[in-house]
Amino acid sequence: MENLVYAIILLPLIGFLVNGIFGKSLPKMVVGAFATLVVFASFCIAVGIFLQFDSATPPVIIRAFEWFRVSGIQVNFGFQIDQLSLMMIMIITGIGSLIHLYSIGYMSEDKGFHRFFSYLNLFIVSMLLLVMGSNYLILFIGWEGVGLCSYLLIGFWYQNKEYGAAARKAFIMNRIGDLGMIIGIIMIAYQTNAVDFLSVAQNSGKFELDSTIIIFITASLFIGAVGKSAQIPLFTWLPDAMAGPTPVSALIHAATMVTAGIYLVVRSNFLFSLAPTTMEAILFIGLLTALVAAFIGLRQNDIKKVLAYSTVSQLGFMFVAVGVGAYTVAMFHLMTHAFFKALLFLGSGSVIHAMSGEQDMRMMGGLKKRIPITHITFLIGTLAISGFPFLSGMISKDEILANTYGASPILWVILFAVATMTAIYMFRAYYLTFHGDFRGTPAQDKHVHESPKTMTIPLIILAVLTVIGGFINLPHFIGHGKYAKLADWLQSIYVYDVEMPEVSFTTEMILLALTVLMFFTVWFVMKNIYVKKKKMALPDEKYTGWERLSNKKLFLDELYNATFVKFTEGLGVGGNMFDKGVLNKFVEFIGTGAEDSGRAAKRLQNGNVENYVLIMSLAIGIILIVNFILQ
Numbered sequence: 001m002e003n004l005v006y007a008i009i010l011l012p013l014i015g016f017l018v019n020g021i022f023g024k025s026l027p028k029m030v031v032g033a034f035a036t037l038v039v040f041a042s043f044c045i046a047v048g049i050f051l052q053f054d055s056a057t058p059p060v061i062i063r064a065f066e067w068f069r070v071s072g073i074q075v076n077f078g079f080q081i082d083q084l085s086l087m088m089i090m091i092i093t094g095i096g097s098l099i100h101l102y103s104i105g106y107m108s109e110d111k112g113f114h115r116f117f118s119y120l121n122l123f124i125v126s127m128l129l130l131v132m133g134s135n136y137l138i139l140f141i142g143w144e145g146v147g148l149c150s151y152l153l154i155g156f157w158y159q160n161k162e163y164g165a166a167a168r169k170a171f172i173m174n175r176i177g178d179l180g181m182i183i184g185i186i187m188i189a190y191q192t193n194a195v196d197f198l199s200v201a202q203n204s205g206k207f208e209l210d211s212t213i214i215i216f217i218t219a220s221l222f223i224g225a226v227g228k229s230a231q232i233p234l235f236t237w238l239p240d241a242m243a244g245p246t247p248v249s250a251l252i253h254a255a256t257m258v259t260a261g262i263y264l265v266v267r268s269n270f271l272f273s274l275a276p277t278t279m280e281a282i283l284f285i286g287l288l289t290a291l292v293a294a295f296i297g298l299r300q301n302d303i304k305k306v307l308a309y310s311t312v313s314q315l316g317f318m319f320v321a322v323g324v325g326a327y328t329v330a331m332f333h334l335m336t337h338a339f340f341k342a343l344l345f346l347g348s349g350s351v352i353h354a355m356s357g358e359q360d361m362r363m364m365g366g367l368k369k370r371i372p373i374t375h376i377t378f379l380i381g382t383l384a385i386s387g388f389p390f391l392s393g394m395i396s397k398d399e400i401l402a403n404t405y406g407a408s409p410i411l412w413v414i415l416f417a418v419a420t421m422t423a424i425y426m427f428r429a430y431y432l433t434f435h436g437d438f439r440g441t442p443a444q445d446k447h448v449h450e451s452p453k454t455m456t457i458p459l460i461i462l463a464v465l466t467v468i469g470g471f472i473n474l475p476h477f478i479g480h481g482k483y484a485k486l487a488d489w490l491q492s493i494y495v496y497d498v499e500m501p502e503v504s505f506t507t508e509m510i511l512l513a514l515t516v517l518m519f520f521t522v523w524f525v526m527k528n529i530y531v532k533k534k535k536m537a538l539p540d541e542k543y544t545g546w547e548r549l550s551n552k553k554l555f556l557d558e559l560y561n562a563t564f565v566k567f568t569e570g571l572g573v574g575g576n577m578f579d580k581g582v583l584n585k586f587v588e589f590i591g592t593g594a595e596d597s598g599r600a601a602k603r604l605q606n607g608n609v610e611n612y613v614l615i616m617s618l619a620i621g622i623i624l625i626v627n628f629i630l631q
Helices: 002-025 028-051 083-106 113-132 136-154 161-192 197-206 212-228 237-243 246-255 257-267 276-297 303-323 327-354 372-386 392-407 409-434 442-447 453-472 485-493 505-532 545-551 553-604 609-630
Strands: 060-070 073-081
Touching (some): 002 028, 002 060, 002 073, 002 113, 028 083, 028 113, 073 083, 073 136, 083 453, 083 485, 113 136, 136 237, 136 246, 136 257, 161 212, 161 237, 212 257, 237 246, 237 303, 246 303, 246 327, 257 327, 276 409, 276 545, 276 553, 303 327, 303 392, 327 372, 327 453, 327 485, 372 409, 372 453, 372 505, 392 409, 392 453, 392 505, 545 553
């Protein structure tokens, strides 16, 4: 198994090096095929290891070498393969290989084709390091690696200044969260004298329940998760990250990187379970993020921005699940979200490809019959995220709603409202894009065509996964938990039992019925508005009231710009003035003084021996006189 584990991460690393060094001189098909195959090979190896595991298999620790020792702490560079890491590896490499395949068609005309695929492979390497590392430091290396790759891929078309600004914004906002994570890791090492997960878990019993130190450690780690998983207040980078190519949006900002925060919290369950105060904060921030992002998504007209805010909102759902202690439910929704959100992003990319780069849904319409594969797969993704019965998104989201109701009916009402808004903005996006009359330009109308097979095959596979993915973890009331396979699979990774509030069978059935009723009501209403009445989205300047607030993203970017950005820029201007007006002048003064003293000394050092003797005699005389006076 050791060699197989090494191969999982070395194969995409080889892909990165080969395409990065030699890709420019290779045919595009070779570059794309090689990059895709190395990731798919890693997926096949992961599946092979998965088949050797069951829910009772203990973690396999593979030590590559001793990294360093400091203050009695031994840090090894190695990997931990267990139920949680295997689940993440298969999601990363499985979804990743489909997105690589899709990218062959999507990026076929791009001049930076080889550079794009080398970045994608490097991202896979970093993400695998993050989830396979056996300690917090290796996790952090992968954490920073995906941050770097995110910067490179968001700003891939760096000639556009706005895209470059979006990349910098993502990079900086992630650094804010990363500072909290570094502090958390340092405190873990200081308190437990270890950084590897198994040792920290064993030593976690020394912490008192909800003590100040455990709250501080978990809050610091959660700050890192807030930055990476785009939660309030560090969430505004993710919608701007849509500047990158659509496959980037699907891979990084839907299926893998942004879920790293969820993975961090679940991996550290032995710490978070001891900090109910932090869990309450996670619940509140997740709920607020889900609500705010869903509201903003209601009146976005860029198809990728709708999906971006949807991603932020769905991540909020996952943190709500974590906040109530439903770690497995959070991971379940992470998995189903990877299926249907990757499908939606790639579907939107297929639409944009057909529309010659157009992303504004007000310029689309009537695409249902013209790009049929894209249409049906996008519809499946829309139905899943909106709550169509038995699709993967509905099953995992309903589990979150049920657990939330057990914690508080008020929280359930808020989250139910978020689910309703999710269905509204997704059906709005679907009908504006695929129904009605075509609203694009004549040139776009002439160009519309279905995407090539390299793009449609991943769409079909993801659509199938979206349909069947929910059956991996059917609710406990079906077959008395017999079909809750994921819950059984992940049970061994939890160190402490979390008391989950129980919901009666009758109550859960009522909640399920309300969810299904909501879905069909929203579907009927949105179809009536956008198909029968043919309502169109308004120009941005025409929105008023709550619609304007939604369209303008609650003016949060303007607020951040007026406060933090302007303040930081002011500090930069002030620092520049201090540098030039004070520091530079001081340095110049020192230099000028040395120069003047040198000129004065030069007059004395003129080569005249008589002067030297005179000066020496005067110096001796002065010394003698001073010595006489002092005596």
